[in-house]
Amino acid sequence: MLNKYPMWKYLLLSFVVLISLLYAAPNLYGEDPAIQISATRGANVKLVTLEKVEALLIQANITPKSTVLENGQILIRLTSSEDQLIAREIIDEQLGDGFVNALNFAPATPAWLAAIGGTPLKLGLDLRGGVHFLMEVDMDEAVAKAQEQMVQDFRSELREQKIRFRGIRKANTETGVILRFKDEVILDEAIAHLKPINPGLQFVDSETNNEFVLTISMTDEKIKAIKEDALQQNLSILRNRVNELGVAEPLVQRQGSDRIVVELPGVQDTARAKEILGATATLEFHPVDSVTDINDALAGRLPSSSIIYRERNGRPVVVKKKIILTGNHIVDAQSSMDEFGRPQVSISLDAKGGSKMSRFTKNNIGKPMATLFIEYLPTGKKKANGKAEIAKREEIANVATIQAQLGRSFRITGLDNAAEAHNLALLLRAGALIAPIQIIEERTIGPSLGKQNIDNGIKAMTYGMLAVVLFMFIYYRKFGAVANIALLLNIVMIIGFMSMIPGATLTLPGIAGIVLTVGMAVDANVLIFERIREELRAGKSIQRAINEGYANAFSTIADANITTLITAIILFAVGTGPIKGFAVTLMIGIATSMFTSIFGTRAIVNALWGGRNDIKKLSI
Template identity: 80%
Template sequence: MLNKYPMWKYLLLLFIVFISLLYAAPNLYGEDPAVQISATRGAKVELSTLGDVQDILKQSNIIPKSAVLENDQLLIRLKSSEDQLLARETIIEKLEGDFVTALNLAPSTPAWLEAIGAGPLKLGLDLRGGVYFLMEVDMDEAVSKAQEQMVQDLRGDLRTEKIRFRGITKANSATGVLVTFTEQSILDSAIDYLKPNNPGYQFSESVDNGRYILSIEMTEQKLQASKEYALQQNLTILRNRVNELGVAEPLVQRQGTDRIVVQLPGIQDTARAKEILGATATLEFHAVDSETNINDALAGRLPSSSIVYKERDGRPVVVKKQIILTGNHIVDAQSGSDDMGRPQVSISLDSQGGSMMSRFTKNNIGKPMATLFIEYLPTGKKKPNGKAIIEKREEVANVATIQAQLGRSFRITGLDNAAEAHNLALLLRAGALIAPIQIVQERTIGPSLGQENIDNGIKAMVYGMLAVVLFMFVYYRKFGVIANTALLFNIVMIIGFMSMIPGATLTLPGIAGIVLTVGMAVDANVLIFERIREELAAGKSIQQAIHEGYSNAFSTIADANITTFITALILFAVGTGPIKGFAVTLAIGIATSMFTSIFGTRAIVNAVWGGRNDIKKLSI
């Protein structure tokens, strides 16, 4: 029989609508202004902290909606933004200990919805407010580090193979290394060994005053790969640092070839975020060169394998250039105090780092080892190309005599205070940046501006829907009511599905995508209804006209929506930030609009008019 659906199709439709309503429902409950308290500098948020905060709020006549301790963080929900700001100021002033107090927004979703994984739609920075950083990676320093690594690797390879060389230095090109030999035969042996094991490098040789020089340069492909590696590693490390900050729904993504965008929704206090994200501290461990006289070293007479650094009190220390271990092998770092109350950082290494440290300390018991602290600091100056100049500061944090063979865990001391120990531990846990970064742009978006964007976006969507609903009702009468019902469910499905997708965020361009979808959703129904009118005008029966209208219009609707869907996928693949937000809502809107416009309206039409022979006229 024409225009009749089996029962399972109606049940499937009802199930999808029910699931969409269920997961869209948390958006009706809104969010509470909240204050989030987390520990720092080795402190810990405990139940006693919760009691102290409650007493502080009570003394200030601030009545919170709730106060809970979860995941080592204290979340205080308040009734208004005014109470939120007052509570934060009061807590910062009166709460003793090392704590970070930040503004936040906490969803008011009922527990039974949270139990099934339902939550409100995540709002982007332009809607929720927060901070925006545009960070630039110093690619010159990334290439310089790759060049330094070349020197270390080549020196180790040649020594392992017992190929004698006079010296190995950086080339002036900043992308290569020069290795000097005493004989042509030794140079040839070096090329025979190094060339097959080092793809991505160009080898050339020359002779200068009896010296046989091997020049090893990075190819353009290797150079670009080094820059890409630096950017990708920095992305990963920044994400780890954002996780350390405890920010909900952050966005960390690349922009172009050397920039990274960091968005922290809901955060208004930028000081700690800047301190942690922009910091570039790391550690290196070197053997101390005890054989070189310090006065000779200061006069410039020191081996090519050694270099002079200064301790924090200004005393010079001669250390070996060869790096025993870098911060890349650190898997955990915790700040604390030693038996004398001095700040320290307890470090745990990965298996490779543990093996390297164990091997070195086993062969050097009784000898000193230096911990080199490396930090990149902004100078406020710029290069001719407009990029910021960053100063590299290197100093010896401590020199310790190796008393026994070390393994995967050990401690470093010599830090100025507990705050420095805590921040260093945090940075080491998150990872050392491959290349220094500079914050080149910073914006703070207040929650009031975000609310204004939400209000304007909702107004645009409501006004657009009213215009469409009115037109469809007047022009298509009862069929217009069906189209309007499908349109309403379409918006519910978009919100429900976006709430279910992990990481999906609604931005202002995303609202524009929903508004666009509103028009596109009824476009499919217009095609179907006009086709039904044409079939009726051609003398077809009502049941045949409905069947032909839906069947013949489907190919046209599919073609139009598929091409738009492909466009949305391309926008998502190549776009950044707001463009991705628009593409996501557009793609989801296209899929849901096809479902509601074709399957949804057809189900209603079949339920009302399907299979009936007593109908004389359609209200269309």
């Protein structure tokens, strides 16, 4: 029978609509102004901390909606932004520097809805407010570190193969290494061993002052690969660092060849956000040079293979330039107290790092090993090329005697206090930055501006919807009312699906995408209804006109939507930031509008007019 759907199609439509309504519902509950308290620099968030915070709020006559201690963090929900600001100021003053107190927003979704995964639509920075940072990666330092690693690797390789060399040092070009040999036979032997295992390097030999010199330089492709590697690894590490500190829905993405954009929606405190991202510390493990006398070293009589570093108290330590291990191999780090109540950091390495540490400690039991703490600090100055200048601070964190062969797990002691241990563990756990970064631009978008953007976007969508609804109802009468129902369902489905999709974020351009989708959804119904009118004018029966109207309009609607979908996919692939937000909303909107305008309205039309022979005239 024409224009009759089987029951399963109605059930499918009902299921999709129900799921969309269910997952769009959390957006009706909004968000509460909140304060998120987490530990830093050695402090622990415990039940006693929560009790202290609750007492401070009572003293200030502030009644929170709720206070919860979960996953080592306290979340305080408040009734207004004014209470939020006052409470944060009081908590900052009373708890001290051991805690990060970030202003945030917490979803007010009921527990039963949250239990099935219902969450509000994630809002972008332009709608929710927050902080935006543009960070620059120091690529010169990345190349310099690679050059230093070349020196270490070549020295180790030649010694393992028992190829004698007179000296090895970095070239002045900052992209190469110079090795000196006493005769040409040894030089050729070194080239024969090093060249096959070091692709991407150029080998040039020469003779100077009765010495044979080998200059090994990085190719342009190698330098480009090092810089790309540094950017990608720093991206990954920054994401880990933001996630480690519990910032909700962050955006961390590259911009150009040496910059990274970080956006933290909902975070209203730039200083706190800087604390999250600004730390650029890592560790290196070096053998201690026990042979060189410290006084000779301070007088300048220092072997080329050694270097002087100082401990925090200023005491000099002579260590070998050879790096046993870097922080890149650390997969986990936890701060705690040892058996004597002293702070320590327990470290776990990846398989490659564990092998390196095991080999070295096996052959050096009873010898000292130094842990070098490296930190990059902004100077506020610019280099000649206009890039931000960063100062490198290095100090010995501790010197320990190797008591036994170490594996993938060991601990660092000798730290000043629990605060330092906790902070170091946090940075190591989040990852050591391959190259230092510096914030070169920062921008704060207040929640009031975000609210204004939302209000303006909703107004635009509402006015557009009203105009479309009135036109459809007046021009197409009852069929126009069906189209309007489908239009409302379309918006509900867009919001519901965007709330369900992990990572989908609604931005101001995204609202524009929804408005555009509303027009496209109506356009499909207009095509269908006009085709039904044509069939009726051609003298066909009402049931035949409805059937052919939907069937014949489908190809036109599909063509128009597919071309728009391809455009949206291209925008998503090549665009960044707001462009991606617009593309995501548009793609979801195209899918939902196709569903509602064809399948949805057809189901309603079939239920109201389908299969009826008593209809003399359609209200269209």
